[in-house]
Amino acid sequence: MPDRAAVSRAEPDPAGAAAAPAPAVSPSSDVAVACENVSLAYGARTVLRDVTFAVRRGERAAVLGPNGGGKTTLFRALTSELEPVAGRVIAPGRCGVVPQTERSRLDFPVSALDVALMGAVSRLPWWRRPGRADRAAAHAALERVGLDAMADETFGDLSGGQRQRVLLARALVQDARVLLLDEPFSGLDTRSTELFMGLLDDLAGEGRTLLIATHDVDQARAWDLVLCLNGAQIAFGPPEETLTLPTLERTYGGSIVELPGGGGHGVLPPHHHDH
Amino acid sequence: MLHWLLDPWSDPINLRALVEVVALGATGGALGCWIVFYRLAYSAESLAHALLPGLVVASLAGAPLVVGGAAGLIVAALAVAVAGRTPAIGHDTAVAVVVTGLLGLGALLALSPDTPARLQELLFGDVLGVTDADLALAAGLGAIVIGALVVLHPSLLVVGFDRSSARALGRAPLVVDIALGILVALAILVAVQGLGNLLVVAVLVAPAAAARQVTRRVPAMMAAAVAIAVAAGVAGLYASFYLDTAAGASIAAALVLAYAAAHTARAVRGARRA
Numbered sequence: 133m134p135d136r137a138a139v140s141r142a143e144p145d146p147a148g149a150a151a152a153p154a155p156a157v158s159p160s161s162d163v164a165v166a167c168e169n170v171s172l173a174y175g176a177r178t179v180l181r182d183v184t185f186a187v188r189r190g191e192r193a194a195v196l197g198p199n200g201g202g203k204t205t206l207f208r209a210l211t212s213e214l215e216p217v218a219g220r221v222i223a224p225g226r227c228g229v230v231p232q233t234e235r236s237r238l239d240f241p242v243s244a245l246d247v248a249l250m251g252a253v254s255r256l257p258w259w260r261r262p263g264r265a266d267r268a269a270a271h272a273a274l275e276r277v278g279l280d281a282m283a284d285e286t287f288g289d290l291s292g293g294q295r296q297r298v299l300l301a302r303a304l305v306q307d308a309r310v311l312l313l314d315e316p317f318s319g320l321d322t323r324s325t326e327l328f329m330g331l332l333d334d335l336a337g338e339g340r341t342l343l344i345a346t347h348d349v350d351q352a353r354a355w356d357l358v359l360c361l362n363g364a365q366i367a368f369g370p371p372e373e374t375l376t377l378p379t380l381e382r383t384y385g386g387s388i389v390e391l392p393g394g395g396g397h398g399v400l401p402p403h404h405h406d407h
Numbered sequence: 408m409l410h411w412l413l414d415p416w417s418d419p420i421n422l423r424a425l426v427e428v429v430a431l432g433a434t435g436g437a438l439g440c441w442i443v444f445y446r447l448a449y450s451a452e453s454l455a456h457a458l459l460p461g462l463v464v465a466s467l468a469g470a471p472l473v474v475g476g477a478a479g480l481i482v483a484a485l486a487v488a489v490a491g492r493t494p495a496i497g498h499d500t501a502v503a504v505v506v507t508g509l510l511g512l513g514a515l516l517a518l519s520p521d522t523p524a525r526l527q528e529l530l531f532g533d534v535l536g537v538t539d540a541d542l543a544l545a546a547g548l549g550a551i552v553i554g555a556l557v558v559l560h561p562s563l564l565v566v567g568f569d570r571s572s573a574r575a576l577g578r579a580p581l582v583v584d585i586a587l588g589i590l591v592a593l594a595i596l597v598a599v600q601g602l603g604n605l606l607v608v609a610v611l612v613a614p615a616a617a618a619r620q621v622t623r624r625v626p627a628m629m630a631a632a633v634a635i636a637v638a639a640g641v642a643g644l645y646a647s648f649y650l651d652t653a654a655g656a657s658i659a660a661a662l663v664l665a666y667a668a669a670h671t672a673r674a675v676r677g678a679r680r681a
Contacts, residue, residue, distance in 0.1 A: 211575040229575040240444070240568050241624050250568065253561045254576040261561055286623060306576065 162189045163222065164341035165210060165310050170219035172205050179205050181364040183219070187343065187357060189309075192336045194352030194371075195345040197361035198384050203345040206361065207312045210343070226254050228308025232315055233295040238288035244298045245283040248273050251305030266305070273301035277331060293324030300331065311335065313344045317351070329354075349375060415648040424534045426542055427601045428640030428658065431610055434549035436636035437556055438594050439615030440629045441587055444567045449499070452608040453506045455595050457483035459513030459604050462529045467520060472529075473544060476596050483509055484592070513604075532603030532655035535647070541600050548597045552590050559586060564625065606659040610636055613662035617669035635665045 180202035461479020643658030
């Protein structure tokens with residue numbers, strides 16, 4: 133039986149006067165998203181335990197972990213789609229979400245502009261339709277991700293990298309302070325990845341907070357914080373403290389191999405290795 | 408030619424039927440697009456068939472059909488919900504069993520009394536028999552459905568396109584699903600009067616499916632679906648008048664022909680482009 137009294141959800145408090153009793157994470161004035169001893173479950177099955185972290189405004193945090201390690205589940209809790217069975221989630225009412233593009237309906241007859249415009253819906257009451265100012269914002273967001281020329285193309289006809297950028301434009305139209313990106317680099321070519329990385333740096337530069345689920349340890353090294361998940365929180369902190377061989381081994385439950393030619397780590401999934 | 412076109416409408420019976428098919432076409436065409444997007448065609452068909460006992464009881468008792476239809480819909484929805492929870496059978500199978508059971512029960516009820524209910528009209532509709540009250544009801548419920556679709560458009564789009572992100576955009580999928588379910592139930596109630604229990608699903612699915620083949624955006628698709636539904640309705644009435652065919656079945660046939668034509672048009676265009 134989960135202790136309901138321990139379960140709560142709060143808006144980040146810009147004044148720093150958090151009313152939480154004995155918070156495990158000290159409520160710094162610019163914490164944008166945080167978890168305190170959060171456990172998440174689907175029915176009776178606990179899928180993620182003991183998550184405690186805080187990410188401040190303008191920080192980029194990598195969320196590392198194997199498939200099924202709890203990355204997407206954590207994001208569902210941050211968007212309040214999933215209530216924690218224990219602990220406290222501190223997140224803005226509406227985080228911007230950039231999902232994996234295969235999760236959206238590629239057969240839907242909508243243009244890139246239509247998709248970007250969906251971001252405006254979050255700022256409108258349910259009976260209001262997006263207006264001219266919202267359309268301008270959608271065009272500006274597409275321009276920013278380098279796709280305004282493709283505004284009238286059908287979303288499903290775009291390449292994977294372009295679709296990913298359209299979904300980022302949707303979050304920009306939403307004007308979300310916290311963005312949750314679920315493996316935005318999977319299936320992107322090098323050029324698209326570089327473009328996308330640059331965009332993320334710019335967004336963090338304007339004070340937005342980014343949580344980025346990824347499999348790429350080297351990308352994570354370039355960001356401010358790393359959260360390692362594998363059914364429970366394995367580690368949280370700056371890359372130099374968290375991206376160590378023992379931590380990565382515990383995170384991926386397999387063996388990590390030192391890549392030849394300088395510094396990189398590769399991850400070998402458990403079934404490749406016998407003991 | 409003009410004579411040929413206008414002749415049928417000099418008869419008030421046919422004129423009322425015309426107004427009815429326009430109301431049904433506008434409602435079914437617009438709502439049908441969301442039925443297609445949300446993959447609800449099977450659910451809509453199941454509900455439409457399973458409300459037969461309600462219609463039969465109303466007809467035997469001399470009560471308004473819309474009341475019987477509404478009661479039948481509620482019973483059908485509850486039966487489907489309960490049967491769907493049976494583990495190890497699977498939702499589709501459970502729904503099929505419930506629908507067949509209720510359809511059979513309706514037929515049994517209709518055929519057992521000494522003066523049977525007009526079973527044929529209930530199953531295949533009687534668009535030429537609509538009264539002014541039926542028309543007012545169809546127009547009223549149709550206006551409610553279309554008005555709700557206009558207001559709910561952004562929410563339906565957000566949830567239909569990307570269900571997993573909808574909550575983050577401030578739209579709860581469950582609420583939108585329930586709202587759409589209520590609209591589908593209302594549309595079935597309207598359309599079952601004119602097209603009958605078995606053919607109602609034609610106007611809810613075929614125009615949208617046809618429009619999907621020839622359009623590239625949601626608003627264009629909805630406009631095309633309404634146009635196709637209304638045109639097929641009118642064509643069915645002409646067929647009924649000049650060829651002496653059953654009106655409801657003629658409309659359903661015209662709808663299916665429209666889908667076949669749209670599908671062919673798309674295939675031809677695709678082949679030309681290739």
